[in-house]
Amino acid sequence: MTKIILNGSEREFNEAPDMPLLWAIRDLAGLNGTKYGCGVGLCGACTVHVNGKAERACQLRLDEVEGAEITTIEGLDPDGNHRVQAAWRDLNVPQCGFCQTGQIMQAVALLDENPKPSDDEILAAMSNNVCRCGCYQRIVDAVRLASTGI
Structure with a gap:
């Protein structure tokens, strides 16, 4: 089980620890603002913040972000007014x-x-x-x- 803080709320994922963070965000958490682009970390469509730093979600595994604070586009501002x-x-x-x-x-x-x-x-x-x-x-x-x- 992997625990992260996703947009300010604790989330637990029981999936394989090598699952890409991108799929956990999109498929499991249902937050589809983070996009799949190239799948190899070159285009930036999947950029999220991990402990405040911009990271490519397609290149991070769940086990690599255990305990981290993850912010997606949905977490910037509840009304989209960042x-x-x-x-x-x-x-x-x-x-x-x-x-x-x-x-x-x-x-x-x-x-x-x-x-x-x-x-x-x-x-x-x-x-x-x-x-x-x-x-x-x-x-x-x-x-x-x-x-x-x-």
């Missing part, structure tokens, strides 16, 4: 939207670590999250807006 989510809406960032939960989770982790990043720091932090629609400039603009209010 400052990064608000900036995403204000600037109409998504096109297809598939990668956006991973993008938002990566951006939140960046701003938690560096509340006022430069554009170069934003680009560096977001560089491993793929947007197939090419919304990169809007993503940078939204992270900047969330960090500065401008």
